[in-house]
Amino acid sequence: MKNVHLVAACGVGMASLAGMLKEKGCRVTGSDANVYPPMSTQLESLGIQLTSPYAAGNIPPDADMVVVGNAVSRGNPEAQEAVRRGVPTLSMPQAVARYFIEERESIVVAGTHGKTTTTSLAAWSLFALGADPSFLVGGVPKNFPVSYRLGQGRHFVIEGDEYDTAYFDKGPKFLHYRPRIVLLTSVEFDHADIYRDLDHVRESFRKLAAILPPDGLLVACADYPDVVAVAREARCPVIFYATRDGALPAGSGFVSWAVRGTGESGGMTGFRMEGAGQALDFRFPLPGLHNAANAAGVAIVLMRLGFPPGEIARTFERFAGIRRRQEVVGEFRGILVVDDFAHHPTAVRETIRAVRGRYPGRRIVAVFEPRSNTSRRKVFQREFTAAFLEADEVILAGVFGAETIPPEERLSPEEVAAELRASGRPAALLPEVDGIVSRLAASCREGDIVLIMSNGGFGGIQEKLRTALSPSPDPSAI
Numbered sequence: 001m002k003n004v005h006l007v008a009a010c011g012v013g014m015a016s017l018a019g020m021l022k023e024k025g026c027r028v029t030g031s032d033a034n035v036y037p038p039m040s041t042q043l044e045s046l047g048i049q050l051t052s053p054y055a056a057g058n059i060p061p062d063a064d065m066v067v068v069g070n071a072v073s074r075g076n077p078e079a080q081e082a083v084r085r086g087v088p089t090l091s092m093p094q095a096v097a098r099y100f101i102e103e104r105e106s107i108v109v110a111g112t113h114g115k116t117t118t119t120s121l122a123a124w125s126l127f128a129l130g131a132d133p134s135f136l137v138g139g140v141p142k143n144f145p146v147s148y149r150l151g152q153g154r155h156f157v158i159e160g161d162e163y164d165t166a167y168f169d170k171g172p173k174f175l176h177y178r179p180r181i182v183l184l185t186s187v188e189f190d191h192a193d194i195y196r197d198l199d200h201v202r203e204s205f206r207k208l209a210a211i212l213p214p215d216g217l218l219v220a221c222a223d224y225p226d227v228v229a230v231a232r233e234a235r236c237p238v239i240f241y242a243t244r245d246g247a248l249p250a251g252s253g254f255v256s257w258a259v260r261g262t263g264e265s266g267g268m269t270g271f272r273m274e275g276a277g278q279a280l281d282f283r284f285p286l287p288g289l290h291n292a293a294n295a296a297g298v299a300i301v302l303m304r305l306g307f308p309p310g311e312i313a314r315t316f317e318r319f320a321g322i323r324r325r326q327e328v329v330g331e332f333r334g335i336l337v338v339d340d341f342a343h344h345p346t347a348v349r350e351t352i353r354a355v356r357g358r359y360p361g362r363r364i365v366a367v368f369e370p371r372s373n374t375s376r377r378k379v380f381q382r383e384f385t386a387a388f389l390e391a392d393e394v395i396l397a398g399v400f401g402a403e404t405i406p407p408e409e410r411l412s413p414e415e416v417a418a419e420l421r422a423s424g425r426p427a428a429l430l431p432e433v434d435g436i437v438s439r440l441a442a443s444c445r446e447g448d449i450v451l452i453m454s455n456g457g458f459g460g461i462q463e464k465l466r467t468a469l470s471p472s473p474d475p476s477a478i
Helices: 012-023 039-045 077-085 092-101 115-128 198-210 225-231 289-304 309-317 345-358 378-388 413-422 433-443 458-469
Strands: 003-007 027-031 049-051 065-068 089-091 105-110 134-136 155-160 164-166 169-172 179-184 217-221 238-242 255-265 268-275 278-284 327-332 335-340 364-368 393-396 427-429 449-453
Touching (some): 003 012, 003 077, 012 134, 039 049, 065 077, 065 092, 092 134, 105 115, 115 155, 115 309, 169 198, 179 289, 198 225, 217 225, 225 238, 255 289, 268 289, 278 289, 278 309, 289 309, 289 345, 327 458, 364 378, 378 413, 413 427, 449 458
Parallel strands (some): 003 065, 065 089, 105 179, 134 155, 238 255, 335 449, 393 427
Antiparallel strands (some): 255 268, 268 278
């Protein structure tokens, strides 16, 4: 394999794979329907040529392999051309497993919430502890220049997505990653476009637990009852951790750790882990008990790999976080702007709570774009309304790509806003980004926090808001 072409190369996973293939010595080309940052910028910096839009001629004549992203349909002209020419075609997870995980010890981080942060923390910690890991993350960790790394150590840390793999493989991506260790953060209903219900989601995670070898390890968050149900399918040892009283399974067959928050100070979230006859204290830069729980799961994995708790604690304090995960955009006119990827009601609720815990006494204006395949549907409309009650004011954008969702299935931001107002919470639907920015610039006051939540670009609202809130230059000073 020398010449590889990637179809849908601007996805985070695909762009990371492109960089890994380039490091392996391959010539890599790519295409996408639209070439867009941040991954297009990463690919350009690596010298990887991108073409757009899709066309059969984009595949070089000497391509040895074509890798297709999961957004690519069977009718894609490049997918059809690969079949016509007989060029071997793989999915992104197949390529990662075949060419990079190989004989390494695979640590798969899976779950409905927290995968990117947890994977990044595990990768950073192993790196800082001298284990020289490889990793592939579905985001950009601030401790590293890009979203992947090829190390010489025995560990490969990878974010295990439950979304489907490719047009020719509708199973979840994580089943390809040959897990030796799985860290399971959560199981809830999501991805309403491909999963029928919670039972369907749970079945995918059961398959993941079932493929762990008997000498492997499952570390599982018992705060979610469906995680406990899934963990019972594993043939290997299981270690549970939980923040909720009474959540840890009873009985002598499990090792368990209770996780308790110990407060915010100096920009750090403190938490204590109690279990196995020990009480261990950690500090972690990201706010919120949900983030502390994810860190606790990583600590358990690292301790089982033989690293001392004190050394783990020191690496946690130097974790810089992830882009677009409770990331501070800046403070303008005394108004703090925070950007987050939250798009599931549980994530929305916990993100708002985390920001409130980090910045007590400040008014939170939550700004949300329904953009994911699930959040655009009304399956969680009631849950979104309840989650937004955690904020002081709510602004909802229009449903992204609303025309692709049948009206009877589509989330109604108008109804969510009306329910919030009926509950005494100021709320408004402002369909366009420019209208949202104008409203925020006019109504926000010193001390407010604007919390932006979207799993997409949201029309560049972050930079538009930065411009709108920044003071205009004084003409007399020019």
